Amino acid sequence: MDISIKRSHSGEHQTYSVPMENVTLLSMLNHIKAKIDPTLTYSHGCRSGVCGSCAVRVNGREQLLCAYKPTEGDVVEPLRSGRVIRDLVVDASAIDRLNLSAHTWSDSSLEVKVSPADAEGIETQSDCILCTSCLSACPVFAINPDFMGPFALTRVWRYVNDVRENDSGTKIATIQTNGIWDCTLCGECVPVCPAGIAPAQDIRMLRSKSGMMGYMDPSMSFGGVDFGTPMF
Ligand code: SF4
Ligand code: SF4
Ligand code: FES
Numbered sequence: 001m002d003i004s005i006k007r008s009h010s011g012e013h014q015t016y017s018v019p020m021e022n023v024t025l026l027s028m029l030n031h032i033k034a035k036i037d038p039t040l041t042y043s044h045g046c047r048s049g050v051c052g053s054c055a056v057r058v059n060g061r062e063q064l065l066c067a068y069k070p071t072e073g074d075v076v077e078p079l080r081s082g083r084v085i086r087d088l089v090v091d092a093s094a095i096d097r098l099n100l101s102a103h104t105w106s107d108s109s110l111e112v113k114v115s116p117a118d119a120e121g122i123e124t125q126s127d128c129i130l131c132t133s134c135l136s137a138c139p140v141f142a143i144n145p146d147f148m149g150p151f152a153l154t155r156v157w158r159y160v161n162d163v164r165e166n167d168s169g170t171k172i173a174t175i176q177t178n179g180i181w182d183c184t185l186c187g188e189c190v191p192v193c194p195a196g197i198a199p200a201q202d203i204r205m206l207r208s209k210s211g212m213m214g215y216m217d218p219s220m221s222f223g224g225v226d227f228g229t230p231m232f
Contacts, residue, residue, distance in 0.1 A: 003028065003070055005040065006077040008087050013075060025076065026054060026065035029088075042088040049194055052129035055079055055136070056088050062133035062192040079136035094145075095130050102152035103174045106159050108166040118163045125158035125202065127195040134189035134199055140182055148179045150189035150199030157202035160209060172210050180206045181217045 001021060004013040016032050026044055033040050045051035047066045054065035057077045070076075078084050082091035099105075134150035135141050141149045148156075156175055160168045180203050189199045207217075 001028075001070065001072050003074045003076060005029075005032075005087070006075075007040075008078075008084050022069060024066055025056075025058070025063070025068045025070045025074075028070055029065065041086040050129060052131035055131040055133045055194075057136065062131075062136050064131065064133075064194050067194060079132060080142060081132035081135040090132075092132065094135060094149075095132060095151075098135075098149050098152040099155065101146075101174075102148040102156050102179065103171060104152050104155035104159070106162065106165055109164045110166045112163055114163060122158045122162050124195070124197055125154050125161075128155065128197055129195055131194060133192040133194065134197075137188045137192045139186060139188060140184060144178070144182065146178045147182050148175060150183075150203070151197075153179060153183070153206060154197055154199040154202040157206050160206065168209070169213065172206070172213050172215070175206060176210070176215055176218075180210060181219065 001019075002015055002017050003025075004015045006012070007014050014037075016036055018028050018031055018036075020028055020031060026047060029040065029042050042054070042056070042065065044054040044065055046053075049064055049067050055062055056065055057063070057079060058068060058070070058074050060075075060077075062079065076088065078088045079090050082094050084090055128151055130151065132151065134154075138147070138149055140147045153175060156171055159165050160171050165171070183200070183203045185200050185204065187200045190197075190201070193199070210216075
């Protein structure tokens with residue numbers, strides 16, 4: 001089977017013929033590295049869809065190396081979520097930077113009982129493996145690197161929706177700038193998520209919650225009135 005991989009030293013796609021079928025793309029890259037081209041560079045860890053370190057783009061769509069099974073002629077490229085360090089390895093510093101800017105943790109918890117239904121409501125978002133596939137697919141992040149982006153905003157919703165959270169107000173205030181209102185709700189982040197998370201839906205929920213707390217889309221402001229701040 002032939003697959004093409006974008007190489008960083010040349011900027012060109014290099015085609016490799018691999019005598020393998022019905023295996024993961026990771027197995028194929030391991031074969032190429034061991035038998036054909038030791039300079040090929042990519043990252044991986046758990047080999048089971050848990051660590052989030054192996055995401056790439058195949059034919060323009062984000063995939064995990066350890067889950068995707070290649071087909072003839074596939075074109076493999078690095079994610080667009082960070083600077084290319086080498087071949088299929090990209091700088092992952094956006095993870096910390098965006099989590100920090102969106103304040104994606106709880107620092108004020110209540111001691112309350114969590115029902116099975118409460119836990120279920122935040123279960124999916126808690127499964128995020130920080131693969132940054134959603135960020136790579138996001139057209140807003142592509143033109144505004146300060147946009148908090150899908151995985152960080154989904155994580156904010158996970159805490160806002162947690163019955164133990166004692167300070168949703170600060171969380172909602174934090175995501176008003178470079179956050180929920182910059183998202184176009186295009187949904188590109190949804191089908192690429194290997195954990196089944198729908199960040200666009202979570203951002204919609206954060207917008208709704210913001211509205212209930214008196215915030216409005218700043219692009220709706222007029223007459224010098226700033227609707228990006230609470231109305232009460
Ligand atoms: S829905 Fe929003 S966060 Fe998701 S890809 Fe589109 S602009 Fe980005
Ligand atoms: S939300 Fe999904 S696609 Fe985005 S980083 Fe988390 S696991 Fe990856
Ligand atoms: S190697 Fe860990 S998710 Fe693929």
